[in-house]
Amino acid sequence: MLQPHSVLWHYLWVAPNVLLVVLAFMMWKRRLHREFPAFFCYAIFEAAGGSAIYAIDVSPSVSGPTYWWSYFLFLVVEAFVKFVVIGEVFTHLLRRYQPLGKLAKVLVSGVGVILVFTATIIAAYANPTAFWLISATRILGRSVSVVQCGLIVFLFVFAAHFRLSWGRVVFGITLGFGIVAGVYLAYWALMAEWFLGQRTYLLDFMNMATYHVCVLIWFYYLLLPQESVTTSVVSLPEHDLAIWNRELERLLHQ
Amino acid sequence: MNLAIVLVIAAVFALATILSVAVTRSLQTSKQSACLTGTIRPIDVEAFRNLIDPDEDEYLRRRLPAAQFRTVRRERLRAMAAYVHVAAGNAAVLVRVGDAAVANGDVQVAEAAHQLVNDALLLRRNCILALGRIYLALAWPNSGFAAARVFERYERVSGAAMLLGRLQNPRAAVRLSAL
Numbered sequence: 001m002l003q004p005h006s007v008l009w010h011y012l013w014v015a016p017n018v019l020l021v022v023l024a025f026m027m028w029k030r031r032l033h034r035e036f037p038a039f040f041c042y043a044i045f046e047a048a049g050g051s052a053i054y055a056i057d058v059s060p061s062v063s064g065p066t067y068w069w070s071y072f073l074f075l076v077v078e079a080f081v082k083f084v085v086i087g088e089v090f091t092h093l094l095r096r097y098q099p100l101g102k103l104a105k106v107l108v109s110g111v112g113v114i115l116v117f118t119a120t121i122i123a124a125y126a127n128p129t130a131f132w133l134i135s136a137t138r139i140l141g142r143s144v145s146v147v148q149c150g151l152i153v154f155l156f157v158f159a160a161h162f163r164l165s166w167g168r169v170v171f172g173i174t175l176g177f178g179i180v181a182g183v184y185l186a187y188w189a190l191m192a193e194w195f196l197g198q199r200t201y202l203l204d205f206m207n208m209a210t211y212h213v214c215v216l217i218w219f220y221y222l223l224l225p226q227e228s229v230t231t232s233v234v235s236l237p238e239h240d241l242a243i244w245n246r247e248l249e250r251l252l253h254q
Numbered sequence: 255m256n257l258a259i260v261l262v263i264a265a266v267f268a269l270a271t272i273l274s275v276a277v278t279r280s281l282q283t284s285k286q287s288a289c290l291t292g293t294i295r296p297i298d299v300e301a302f303r304n305l306i307d308p309d310e311d312e313y314l315r316r317r318l319p320a321a322q323f324r325t326v327r328r329e330r331l332r333a334m335a336a337y338v339h340v341a342a343g344n345a346a347v348l349v350r351v352g353d354a355a356v357a358n359g360d361v362q363v364a365e366a367a368h369q370l371v372n373d374a375l376l377l378r379r380n381c382i383l384a385l386g387r388i389y390l391a392l393a394w395p396n397s398g399f400a401a402a403r404v405f406e407r408y409e410r411v412s413g414a415a416m417l418l419g420r421l422q423n424p425r426a427a428v429r430l431s432a433l
Contacts, residue, residue: 096356099372103379125257142261153268156275162378163346165353166279175276182269189261 004201005058012208013054016215020047023215026223032169038088039173042081043218049074068133075137079144085177086151092170093159100162107158108151115150119143126192142188149181172221176214183210293347295340305334327395335388342381348374 003009024043027033033040056062056070094104119142126139155174159166166174187207191200304310311330315323348370355367391397 097371097375099375100379122257122261146261149265149268153271156272160275160278162375163349163353165350171276171279175272178272179269182265182272185268186262186265189258189265193258 004204009201009205009208012205012212013050016208016212017047017050017054019212019215019219020044020050023219023222030223032222036088036092036169036173038081038084042085045077045081049078065131065133068131068137072133072137072140075140075144079140079148082144082148082177085173086148086155089170089174089177090155093155093164093166093174097162097164100164104158108154111150111154112147115147118150119146122146138188138192141184142192145181145185145188148177149185152178152181169222172218175221176217179217180211180214183207294344297337297340297344302334302337305330305337324395328392331388331392331395335385338381338384338388342378342385345374345378345381349378 020043024033024040024047027036027040027043053067053071053074056067090104090108094101123139123143126135126142152174156178158164184207187203190203311327314326318326352367352369352371352374356364356371
């Protein structure tokens with residue numbers, strides 16, 4: 001079951017791509033693609049790119065180096081698209097909270113610089129392999145994961161600290177990206193060090209299964225209707241308001 | 255191999271952080287009204303004003319020996335930090351109260367809620383900066399310190415909360431004039 005090219009392996013590779021096509025179609029139908037264009041592009045790119053890489057992998061006529069070149073290019077474009085999606089999520093989250101805009105930009109820039117610096121240092125400590133392209137792919141994957149995971153964790157911590165309210169869709173996209181980024185970081189860290197030797201396919205299963213779950217998370221948050229409880233108005237507690245009023249009254253009389 | 259272990263641990267921490275925020279968010283969403291009741295803590299504004307008054311510090315500096323002044327100043331700074339923590343906590347609660355009211359159909363309530371959210375966010379931001387300065391001042395008690403911006407912002411948030419409370423609950427306005 002947990003072998004390369006087993007039924008489960010094929011399913012875990014193909015199913016998320018098919019689901020992403022459906023997700024992109026549903027987004028387009030509900031006009032969500034206008035609100036989240038970067039994520040819409042990401043879904044299409046992942047579906048198309050993932051399917052292409054799968055076809056290259058299973059095709060007997062394609063050589064090993066061709067596969068790795070294709071995968072490497074896919075990772076480069078994927079990294080770029082993911083950064084754009086993270087930027088889109090930031091914009092949506094902070095759109096309602098203009099007073100925090102400047103602080104958020106400064107902090108994101110600072111955190112970004114630190115993460116890129118960290119990723120560069122980590123890349124310098126890579127283990128070379130016989131074929132340089134495999135090493136390059138793993139170093140790229142690991143470095144990009146460090147930056148993306150760090151940015152998403154920062155986003156969650158920032159929003160939690162200021163008690164910012166996420167929109168349902170924004171939260172769903174970020175949650176899926178966060179889980180994928182965290183698992184990818186562990187995956188690429190172990191892959192780059194040849195942790196499991198010839199059994200690295202076990203990590204592939206973990207990676208693909210996580211991605212499948214995240215695609216289902218995106219389905220849940222993007223396509224299921226919002227619960228009505230989130231829109232209910234919360235009144236200020238009368239008792240506490242009285243205390244606040246008393247304090248204000250005291251200020252006014254000074 | 256050490257690097258891989260460090261990165262895996264970092265990934266586990268990242269996932270734990272993300273999932274804990276997700277769980278907290280869903281709990282807050284389902285129990286929004288119940289959680290907010292009773293979470294605003296009152297602040298003794300007069301005592302807070304006294305603590306941040308530079309004239310008070312100057313008076314103590316002139317009256318007390320240097321070593322004793324440093325001790326007293328540190329005590330005052332710790333008390334100040336406690337007040338700022340409470341102010342930051344209240345601001346966090348008011349962000350959520352305001353957020354919940356922003357969707358209100360009444361334009362006046364929605365505008366008041368928006369104002370409350372903005373003021374509360376700025377107060378929370380100022381609290382972080384103020385806490386940083388307070389902890390620095392704890393190391394160098396003779397340095398000057400100003401938490402006036404936290405205090406001013408607290409006054410504004412108080413006003414914004416009061417306005418929103420009045421609009422949502424007219425009985426509260428009566429209570430204000432009756433105090």
